Amino acid sequence: MDNIRVTVWGEYRHEKKNPKVAEVYPQGMHNAIAEGLKAHGFSSVRTATLDEPEHGLTEEVLNNTDVLTWWGHTAHDDVQDAIVERVRQRVWDGMGLIVLHSGHFSKIFKALMGTSCDLKWREADERERIWVVEPGHPIAKGLPEAFELDQEEMYGERFDIPAPDTLVLLSWFQGGEVFRSGCCYTRGKGRIFYFRPGHETYPTYFNPLVRQVIANGVNWVYQPASPKVVFGNAKPREVLPQAK
Amino acid sequence: MDNIRVTVWGEYRHEKKNPKVAEVYPQGMHNAIAEGLKAHGFSSVRTATLDEPEHGLTEEVLNNTDVLTWWGHTAHDDVQDAIVERVRQRVWDGMGLIVLHSGHFSKIFKALMGTSCDLKWREADERERIWVVEPGHPIAKGLPEAFELDQEEMYGERFDIPAPDTLVLLSWFQGGEVFRSGCCYTRGKGRIFYFRPGHETYPTYFNPLVRQVIANGVNWVYQPASPKVVFGNAKPREVLPQAK
Amino acid sequence: MDNIRVTVWGEYRHEKKNPKVAEVYPQGMHNAIAEGLKAHGFSSVRTATLDEPEHGLTEEVLNNTDVLTWWGHTAHDDVQDAIVERVRQRVWDGMGLIVLHSGHFSKIFKALMGTSCDLKWREADERERIWVVEPGHPIAKGLPEAFELDQEEMYGERFDIPAPDTLVLLSWFQGGEVFRSGCCYTRGKGRIFYFRPGHETYPTYFNPLVRQVIANGVNWVYQPASPKVVFGNAKPREVLPQAK
Amino acid sequence: MDNIRVTVWGEYRHEKKNPKVAEVYPQGMHNAIAEGLKAHGFSSVRTATLDEPEHGLTEEVLNNTDVLTWWGHTAHDDVQDAIVERVRQRVWDGMGLIVLHSGHFSKIFKALMGTSCDLKWREADERERIWVVEPGHPIAKGLPEAFELDQEEMYGERFDIPAPDTLVLLSWFQGGEVFRSGCCYTRGKGRIFYFRPGHETYPTYFNPLVRQVIANGVNWVYQPASPKVVFGNAKPREVLPQAK
Numbered sequence: 001m002d003n004i005r006v007t008v009w010g011e012y013r014h015e016k017k018n019p020k021v022a023e024v025y026p027q028g029m030h031n032a033i034a035e036g037l038k039a040h041g042f043s044s045v046r047t048a049t050l051d052e053p054e055h056g057l058t059e060e061v062l063n064n065t066d067v068l069t070w071w072g073h074t075a076h077d078d079v080q081d082a083i084v085e086r087v088r089q090r091v092w093d094g095m096g097l098i099v100l101h102s103g104h105f106s107k108i109f110k111a112l113m114g115t116s117c118d119l120k121w122r123e124a125d126e127r128e129r130i131w132v133v134e135p136g137h138p139i140a141k142g143l144p145e146a147f148e149l150d151q152e153e154m155y156g157e158r159f160d161i162p163a164p165d166t167l168v169l170l171s172w173f174q175g176g177e178v179f180r181s182g183c184c185y186t187r188g189k190g191r192i193f194y195f196r197p198g199h200e201t202y203p204t205y206f207n208p209l210v211r212q213v214i215a216n217g218v219n220w221v222y223q224p225a226s227p228k229v230v231f232g233n234a235k236p237r238e239v240l241p242q243a244k
Numbered sequence: 245m246d247n248i249r250v251t252v253w254g255e256y257r258h259e260k261k262n263p264k265v266a267e268v269y270p271q272g273m274h275n276a277i278a279e280g281l282k283a284h285g286f287s288s289v290r291t292a293t294l295d296e297p298e299h300g301l302t303e304e305v306l307n308n309t310d311v312l313t314w315w316g317h318t319a320h321d322d323v324q325d326a327i328v329e330r331v332r333q334r335v336w337d338g339m340g341l342i343v344l345h346s347g348h349f350s351k352i353f354k355a356l357m358g359t360s361c362d363l364k365w366r367e368a369d370e371r372e373r374i375w376v377v378e379p380g381h382p383i384a385k386g387l388p389e390a391f392e393l394d395q396e397e398m399y400g401e402r403f404d405i406p407a408p409d410t411l412v413l414l415s416w417f418q419g420g421e422v423f424r425s426g427c428c429y430t431r432g433k434g435r436i437f438y439f440r441p442g443h444e445t446y447p448t449y450f451n452p453l454v455r456q457v458i459a460n461g462v463n464w465v466y467q468p469a470s471p472k473v474v475f476g477n478a479k480p481r482e483v484l485p486q487a488k
Numbered sequence: 489m490d491n492i493r494v495t496v497w498g499e500y501r502h503e504k505k506n507p508k509v510a511e512v513y514p515q516g517m518h519n520a521i522a523e524g525l526k527a528h529g530f531s532s533v534r535t536a537t538l539d540e541p542e543h544g545l546t547e548e549v550l551n552n553t554d555v556l557t558w559w560g561h562t563a564h565d566d567v568q569d570a571i572v573e574r575v576r577q578r579v580w581d582g583m584g585l586i587v588l589h590s591g592h593f594s595k596i597f598k599a600l601m602g603t604s605c606d607l608k609w610r611e612a613d614e615r616e617r618i619w620v621v622e623p624g625h626p627i628a629k630g631l632p633e634a635f636e637l638d639q640e641e642m643y644g645e646r647f648d649i650p651a652p653d654t655l656v657l658l659s660w661f662q663g664g665e666v667f668r669s670g671c672c673y674t675r676g677k678g679r680i681f682y683f684r685p686g687h688e689t690y691p692t693y694f695n696p697l698v699r700q701v702i703a704n705g706v707n708w709v710y711q712p713a714s715p716k717v718v719f720g721n722a723k724p725r726e727v728l729p730q731a732k
Numbered sequence: 733m734d735n736i737r738v739t740v741w742g743e744y745r746h747e748k749k750n751p752k753v754a755e756v757y758p759q760g761m762h763n764a765i766a767e768g769l770k771a772h773g774f775s776s777v778r779t780a781t782l783d784e785p786e787h788g789l790t791e792e793v794l795n796n797t798d799v800l801t802w803w804g805h806t807a808h809d810d811v812q813d814a815i816v817e818r819v820r821q822r823v824w825d826g827m828g829l830i831v832l833h834s835g836h837f838s839k840i841f842k843a844l845m846g847t848s849c850d851l852k853w854r855e856a857d858e859r860e861r862i863w864v865v866e867p868g869h870p871i872a873k874g875l876p877e878a879f880e881l882d883q884e885e886m887y888g889e890r891f892d893i894p895a896p897d898t899l900v901l902l903s904w905f906q907g908g909e910v911f912r913s914g915c916c917y918t919r920g921k922g923r924i925f926y927f928r929p930g931h932e933t934y935p936t937y938f939n940p941l942v943r944q945v946i947a948n949g950v951n952w953v954y955q956p957a958s959p960k961v962v963f964g965n966a967k968p969r970e971v972l973p974q975a976k
Contacts, residue, residue, distance in 0.1 A: 092604055092648070094868060114602040115675050116580055118719040131401045131422050135959045136826060136921035145402060145959045157375045157414065158389060158717045160580070160676055165651060165898070167411065170401065170422045176373050177722070178414045178422050187603050188648055189868035226867045227877045229646045231606040234665070336848060336892070338624060358846040359919050360824055362963040379715045380582060380677035389715045402961045404824070404920055409895060410653070421966070431847050432892055433624035471623045471633045473890045475850040478909070617908050619889045633890060645863045645902065646877060655899065658889065658910045666863050666902045666910050 004222050005044040007065040008034040009057065011072040012049040014200045021200045029071055029198075029205060033100075036211035037218065050075060055083050062090045067218045070109070071198065073102035084108050092188025096221025098214065101198035104159075109194070112187045113161055119179070120156035126174040128152040128197065130181055134168045139182060139193065139216045147209045153199035155179045161194075169213070171196060182213065184220070189229070191221040248466050249288045251309040252278045253301065255316040256293040258444045265444045273315055273442075273449060277344075280455035281462065294319060299327050306334045311462045314353070315442065317346035328352050336432025340465025342458065345442035348403075353438070356431045357405055363423070364400035370418040372396040372441065374425055378412045383426060383437065383460045391453045397443035399423045405438075413457070415440060426457065428464070433473070435465040492710050493532045495553040496522045497545065499560040500537040502688045509688045517559055517686075517693060521588075524699035525706065538563060543571050550578045555706045558597070559686065561590035572596050580676025584709025586702065589686035592647075597682070600675045601649055607667070608644035614662040616640040616685065618669055622656045627670060627681065627704045635697045641687035643667045649682075657701070659684060670701065672708070677717070679709040736954050737776045739797040740766045741789065743804040744781040746932045753932045761803055761930075761937060765832075768943035769950065782807060787815050794822045799950045802841070803930065805834035816840050824920025828953025830946065833930035836891075841926070844919050845893055851911070852888035858906040860884040860929065862913055866900045871914060871925065871948045879941045885931035887911045893926075901945070903928055914945065916952070921961070923953040 010030025014021040025032055030047045037045045048056025050072070062068075068087065072079070084107045091097050091112060099109045104117045128149045132140045156177030162185070169182025181196035195213055198204045205211070254274025258265040269276050274291045281289045292300025294316070306312075312331065316323070328351045335341050335356060343353045348361045372393045376384045400421030406429070413426025425440035439457055442448045449455070498518025502509040513520050518535045525533045536544025538560070550556075556575065560567070572595045579585050579600060587597045592605045616637045620628045644665030650673070657670025669684035683701055686692045693699070742762025746753040757764055762779045769777045780788025782804070794800075800819065804811070816839045823829050823844060831841045836849045860881045864872045888909030894917070901914025913928035927945055929936045936942055 112602040114600040116719075120719060120722040122722045129420050132959050132961075133401045133403070133424065134407065134918065135402060135961050136918050136923060136955050137958075138955065140959050141955075141957050143959050145961050154722070156722060157377045158379055158719070159377070160717070160719070162650065162673070162675060163378065163410065163653060166407065170414070170424075172416060172420055172422045175722075176416055178375050178416045180377065180414075185650070186866065186868050187650060191868060223868050223870065223873075225873050226869075227864050227872050227875050229648070229864075229867050229877050231604075231608060231646070231648070234608040234610045234642070234644060234663075356846040358844040360963075364963060364966040366966045376715050376717075378674065379717050380674050380679060380711055381714075382711065384715050385711075385713050387715050389717050398966070400966060402963070404961070404963070406894065406917070406919060407897060419966075429894070430622065430624050431894060435624060467624055467626065467629075469629050470625075471620050471628050471631050473620075473623050473633050473892070475848075475852060475890070475892070478852040478854045478886070478888060478907075619910050621889045621891070621912065622895065623890055645865045646867060647865070651866065651898065654895065658902070658912075660904060660908055660910045664861050664904055666904045668865065668902075 003044065004042060004218060005064055005066045006037055006042055006069065006218055007061060008037070008045060008047045008069045009071070010047065010049050011075055012051065013075050014073065024201060024203050029200060032205040033069060033071070033214065036205060037215060040211065040215035042215070042218065050078060055079060057083050057087060059086070062086060062095070065095060066222055067096035067098065069098040069100060069214070070103045070106055071100040072106045073200065076106050079107050081107070084111060088112060091190035091192065094189040094223050094226055096190060096218070096223065097192045098217045098221060099192065099194045101196060104194065112192060115162060116160045119159045120177060122154040122175065124154065124175065125151040126154050129172040131170045131172065132168065133170050134166060137166060137168045138220045139168045139184070139213060141216050142212050143209060149197055149204060149207065151202055152197055152204065155196055189223065189226045191223060193217040193221050247288065248286060248462060249308055249310045250281055250286055250313065250462055251305060252281070252289060252291045252313045253315070254291065254293050255319055256295065257319050258317065268445060268447050273444060276449040277313060277315065277458065280449060281459060284455065284459035286459070286462065294322060299323060301327050301331060303330070306330060306339070309339060310466055311340035311342065313342040313344060313458070314347045314350055315344045316350045317444065320350050323351055325351070328355060332356060335434035335436065338433040338467050338470055340434060340462070340467065341436045342461045342465060343436065343438045345440060348438065356436060359406060360404045363403045364421060366398040366419065367443070368398065368419065369395040370398050373416040375414045375416065376412065377414050378410060381410060381412045382464045383412045383428070383457065385460050386456055387453060393441055393448060393451065395446055396441055396448065399440055433467065433470045435467060437461040437465050491532065492530060492706060493552055493554045494525055494530055494557065494706055495549060496525070496533060496535045496557045497559065498535065498537050499563055500539065501563050502561065506688070512689060512691050517688060520693040521557060521559065521702065524693060525703060528699065528703035530703070530706065538566060543567060545571050545575060547574065550574060550583070553583060555584035555586065555710055557586040557588060557702070558591045558594055559588045560594045561688065564594050567595050569595070572599060576600060579678035579680065582677040582711050582714055584678060584706070584711065585680045586705045586709060587680065587682045589684060592682065600680060603650060604648045607647045608665060610642040610663065612642065612663065613639040614642050617660040619658045619660065620656065621658050622654060625654060625656045626708045627656045627672070627701060629704050630700055631697060637685055637692060637695065639690055640685055640692065643684055677711065677714045679711060681705040681709050735776065736774060736950060737796055737798045738769055738774055738801065738950055739793060740769070740777060740779045740801045741803070742779065742781050743807055744783065745807050746805065756933060756935050761932060764937040765801060765803070765946065768937060769947060772943065772947035774947070774950065782810060787811060789815050789819060791818070794818060794827070797827060799828035799830065799954050801830040801832060801946070802835045802838055803832040804838045805932065808838050811839050813839070816843060820844060823922035823924065826921040826955050826958055828922060828950070828955065829924045830949045830953060831924065831926045833928060836926065844924060847894060848892045851891045852909060854886040854907065856886065856907065857883040858886050861904040863902045863904065864900065865902050866898060869898060869900045870952045871900045871916070871945060873948050874944050875941060881929055881936060881939065883934055884929055884936065887928055921955065921958045923955060925949040925953050
């Protein structure tokens with residue numbers, strides 16, 4: 001875990017415009033997420049934000065990133081297509097990606113899913129209860145079988161995603177909705193984990209169990225050493241090298 | 245659909261012992277389920293119950309059954325192992341199976357799943373809201389995106405099943421639980437659909453949307469003409485027959 | 489089946505430029521595929537090709553198409569992005585899509601998969617043996633447990649696709665490769681079936697078993713009546729309408 | 733990895749009766765497998781065999797086993813049902829299980845899968861080529877994209893298993909068959925990995941890439957700290973404990 005290089009990407013716009021958000025996240029949401037990871041023992045955590053050059057996601061940064069986390073909401077369209085393609089290529093090459101909350105509508109998530117990624121939502125300070133449905137999965141490590149967030153934005157089904165390879169968490173909302181809140185995918189050689197909670201006006205990313213899930217997610221999406229894959233025209237009847 | 249031969253199996257014990265159940269289902273739960281299927285156009289629907297010889301599931305009956313539905317609760321242990329194996333073999337050979345509500349703990353469901361099939365439950369007259377999470381699936385045909393049952397028994401996660409091949413329905417309960425309520429599997433050549441609602445003290449199997457789901461389920465699990473599979477010692481380098 | 493409205497889309501360029509292809513498919517590959525469907529009882533089958541206005545895929549055509557089949561190879565880049573988006577939206581809304589052979593690299597397939605869809609290939613007149621691994625699936629209906637194509641282009645793994653929701657067919661190639669040849673997906677409310685065989689220089693689309701698979705595929709991807717899904721801001725604690 | 737406690741279970745009958753097998757595996761197949769794991773850095777590896785009391789799988793042994801590997805062939809029926817149930821319960825509780833080659837027909841594998849687990853086979857000294865189809869999966873770590881075994885028993889589809897949660901490896905055989913050779917499952921809280929190669933008359937378990945796959949498998953099935961799950965009658969509207 002020590003040597004997983006994590007880049008926490010944050011849109012970092014709400015915090016500068018909305019006093020309520022600034023009060024909850026005075027250092028920005030990305031720094032709260034990064035702090036949570038450091039507290040879980042990740043020593044190589046950097047941040048990047050939308051308004052930096054190349055959104056902070058230069059070739060060099062991405063080439064030195066094992067796992068990228070993504071939170072965006074109000075400015076998905078401001079993310080340049082070329083950077084989205086760069087991130088997608090890195091995921092295909094094996095970089096892990098964690099998409100948080102409103103990141104469901106980010107260009108990168110939609111490009112990797114191939115669906116609209118639309119959903120129901122409501123801002124009504126509702127209680128959310130998150131259930132572990134796959135307790136044997138590494139992302140459930142150290143969790144109780146359910147935990148609550150006193151106030152969150154509601155996200156409800158139909159969540160227009162491809163059926164997850166593994167569904168780990170399900171949310172219950174006070175107002176009558178359910179949601180697939182912890183969803184695992186593989187695209188190319190990269191693993192992707194979508195995790196629902198994290199509306200900007202609530203202190204969700206300070207919650208210890210939310211932080212536990214994100215830390216577990218980083219460990220799960222990290223893949224150090226996968227086979228080199230060769231595409232294209234293949235030699236006929238090649239004899240493969242013997243193992244030594 | 246007309247020629248799908250359905251056998252509705254009911255334990256038929258509660259109805260004879262519990263006046264409350266008898267009042268809700270004067271003809272037995274199995275006949276309520278069978279009527280619902282007939283109302284959806286299935287013309288070949290018979291019933292079978294626990295206390296008949298061979299539980300009504302003779303070789304002849306099963307050989308003439310395309311789809312079997314199963315409701316049991318209080319007497320799972322009274323079902324003979326030999327009959328369970330007979331049913332399981334027929335599922336492997338392609339017969340469809342629909343397991344209803346407390347049938348989650350039936351011998352046949354556990355034998356096909358390979359897990360404990362345990363869950364949380366509570367009898368508290370709670371409201372259940374059932375959400376369609378896979379609207380493109382045939383089992384969702386003709387449903388609204390969600391529907392409610394005013395009073396049902398609660399079933400809650402962790403539901404100890406293998407992850408469904410397809411998860412079609414999710415339940416929300418008033419008391420704070422969620423449940424994977426519509427689960428699709430294939431075992432051998434047979435399809436299996438588990439559908440949650442149906443506690444014996446509520447008129448659930450008269451509900452038109454519940455009946456719609458069960459009818460959709462019968463159509464989905466029905467598989468008329470799958471390839472003959474040969475197991476065992478295979479001839480070397482056999483040349484397969486050419487298509488005509 | 490009678491009322492499924494199928495549109496068979498063909499690139500229709502090889503046939504006009506390569507005499508070998510013209511000899512095998514004098515009416516074009518799309519017409520060979522369409523004929524195969526008609527022979528299986530589909531009465532509403534039309535064709536559309538790249539060089540027609542809007543590639544033959546006008547709003548009106550797509551709105552009257554239940555299932556679209558797609559074969560392209562040499563001119564994927566000539567397909568306009570706006571038409572690709574139009575097709576993708578229709579798939580999300582429930583139209584079925586069958587992607588054939590080199591269509592793995594089409595814009596529409598890549599947009600729906602979210603991966604590179606790359607693979608290994610070789611043109612060496614190799615024997616292909618296609619095995620049914622999921623005999624209980626409707627796409628296997630009427631097939632033998634395996635069948636052969638005497639000569640085909642080889643496609644080999646790694647096929648860079650999301651893990652299929654259901655893997656129905658696997659190919660073996662003479663030269664030492666394997667391939668996931670029959671892959672089922674759902675994206676939005678639409679079903680997608682990828683089917684491997686069909687290199688332009690071989691009479692593959694006249695093969696009766698290949699035609700059987702495509703006909704089965706059309707029946708499987710067709711979804712007539714799925715729930716209307718509402719996205720966006722949801723009313724709090726709405727009471728759902730009771731079933732009548 | 734250091735602290736994963738592995739028990740390698742071997743039937744250990746062929747080696748005592750068949751001189752050819754004894755020549756290939758003079759210490760028994762189980763010891764060859766155990767040595768391979770030790771060479772990959774697992775320091776806590778013990779063995780157990782059929783003819784020991786309780787087949788070497790006492791409550792104490794299983795309670796101190798994180799991962800169990802299973803090779804059996806000629807004496808599946810000699811394994812006591814009570815021990816099979818004991819192992820299954822431990823898998824449900826989170827113990828990892830690796831089932832090797834002819835273990836596909838073991839009581840424990842069939843009990844966990846719920847299917848017949850039947851397949852095609854042929855002993856003809858055929859070449860097997862194993863392809864990685866999911867290169868981003870931990871079980872593919874350190875492998876080339878394909879590798880060969882010069883001589884193995886053939887196993888061919890239809891392999892009558894539930895569709896794997898993840899399919900990692902596919903085999904190609906000289907004689908024309910394919911096989912799903914690396915299959916991942918979760919049952920209860922336990923992970924299961926089925927890996928095909930390992931006929932008793934070939935030195936397969938000395939092959940460095942086969943040993944790599946088994947070592948990767950041990951790491952993958954190992955799950956240290958999953959949530960405690962409570963089944964049964966649930967209190968109404970319980971308020972969950974807040975995270976500290």
